[in-house]
Amino acid sequence: MHEVTLIPGDGIGPSIAESTRAVIEASGAKIEWEVHQAGMAGIDQFKDPLPKETLDSIARNKVALKGPLTTPVGMGFRSVNVALRKEFDLYINLRPAKSMEGVKSVFRDVDLVVFRENTEEFYSGIEHYIDSKRSAAETIGVVTRAGSDRIVRAAFDYAREHGRRKVTIVHKANIMKYTSGLFLDVGREVAKEFLDIQCDDRIIDNMAMQLVTHPQQFDIIVTTNLFGDILSDLCSGLVGGLGLAPGANIGYDAAIFEAVHGSAPDIAGKDLANPSAMILAGAMMLDHLHESRAAKLVRDSISAVLKEGKKLTRDLSPERSVGTKEFTQNVLATMELMSRN
Numbered sequence: 364m365h366e367v368t369l370i371p372g373d374g375i376g377p378s379i380a381e382s383t384r385a386v387i388e389a390s391g392a393k394i395e396w397e398v399h400q401a402g403m404a405g406i407d408q409f410k411d412p413l414p415k416e417t418l419d420s421i422a423r424n425k426v427a428l429k430g431p432l433t434t435p436v437g438m439g440f441r442s443v444n445v446a447l448r449k450e451f452d453l454y455i456n457l458r459p460a461k462s463m464e465g466v467k468s469v470f471r472d473v474d475l476v477v478f479r480e481n482t483e484e485f486y487s488g489i490e491h492y493i494d495s496k497r498s499a500a501e502t503i504g505v506v507t508r509a510g511s512d513r514i515v516r517a518a519f520d521y522a523r524e525h526g527r528r529k530v531t532i533v534h535k536a537n538i539m540k541y542t543s544g545l546f547l548d549v550g551r552e553v554a555k556e557f558l559d560i561q562c563d564d565r566i567i568d569n570m571a572m573q574l575v576t577h578p579q580q581f582d583i584i585v586t587t588n589l590f591g592d593i594l595s596d597l598c599s600g601l602v603g604g605l606g607l608a609p610g611a612n613i614g615y616d617a618a619i620f621e622a623v624h625g626s627a628p629d630i631a632g633k634d635l636a637n638p639s640a641m642i643l644a645g646a647m648m649l650d651h652l653h654e655s656r657a658a659k660l661v662r663d664s665i666s667a668v669l670k671e672g673k674k675l676t677r678d679l680s681p682e683r684s685v686g687t688k689e690f691t692q693n694v695l696a697t698m699e700l701m702s703r704n
């Protein structure tokens with residue numbers, strides 16, 4: 364039995380978390396869920412966006428599955444997602460982007476994994492107005508040798524473990540000669556220890572252009588926090604959009620699995636959300652828990668439903684679509700059939 368902290372989140376979170384929970388439970392893995400709140404739901408219940416109960420539960424279980432959490436733009440509380448990553452030192456943000464049969468997208472043969480540094484640089488929260496008139500503002504991006512080393516090393520280790528051929532280091536060292544320059548230097552040093560894996564590098568602007576014109580040339584991408592945030596959304600767009608993109612935040616002592624997308628307030632409460640990204644994040648969690656058979660069943664069922672293409676959510680099939688609940692029922696029925704065969 365695995366004890367897992369489940370944070371449903373807000374916006375579309377509770378609805379896709381319910382779907383994910385049902386699918387994971389049907390996968391055969393034995394999970395005992397501890398449901399806890401964060402973000403808006405944390406404020407509603409405990410007047411705290413990151414209640415102590417939630418933190419204690421993650422610290423105890425070391426594994427969490429999380430729905431999206433809204434972060435107010437500008438003023439208001441700081442991102443709970445960023446706070447969780449810092450609290451548990453979840454330095455790896457791992458986001459696979461793989462073309463799936465049946466999903467309409469510009470490319471059919473993309474198979475990328477983005478490794479985003481998750482704790483440093485412009486997301487460190489070191490920012491302020493320089494005076495009371497707010498005449499200027501500063502955000503300080505700190506990049507450390509140790510922080511760069513561990514994320515690049517994680518990307519190369521993953522490449523070796525998963526039989527991948529190449530790691531591309533993405534940077535802006537031509538302009539940000541110190542922060543991005545340090546990241547690139549460390550990346551090249553680490554690459555010398557992995558001579559069986561090819562290594563190259565790209566400047567971020569060129570990378571964005573090459574990704575949307577010829578993404579097949581890339582395999583594993585490793586980059587700093589802000590570039591990684593943007594590139595991983597871009598990569599999810601290459602394979603059919605945010606509704607299909609899972610992610611993992613991994614540290615030495617804990618891991619939090621979630622969809623790449625946010626709380627989608629525009630469609631919240633309307634039974635329109637695609638739960639696949641969170642379900643696929645659940646499959647990544649099952650792999651992490653060494654429940655690889657259950658993980659495979661979940662992935663195969665989602666693939667089969669997408670390939671069949673008859674009952675898809677609106678983001679994937681705008682003309683003829685089903686709601687979150689019906690989509691989930693279809694995934695569950697497919698799992699049932701697959702596990703019998």
Ligand SMILES: NC(=O)c1ccc[n+]([C@@H]2O[C@H](COP(=O)([O-])OP(=O)(O)OC[C@H]3O[C@@H](n4cnc5c(N)ncnc54)[C@H](O)[C@@H]3O)[C@@H](O)[C@H]2O)c1
Pocket residue numbers: 375430431432433434435444605606621622623624625626627628629630635636637638639640678
């Ligand atoms: N990890 C997280 O919890 C996380 C990640 C990103 C954004 N956010 C937060 O989410 C809030 C909304 O952010 P946003 O609107 O920029 O991005 P978003 O990802 O919530 O939505 C972007 C667009 O994609 C659509 N979309 C997203 N997920 C979908 C799904 N599963 N099915 C169908 N359509 C989907 C939305 O309807 C919207 O049109 C913000 O407060 C932001 O800070 C949270």
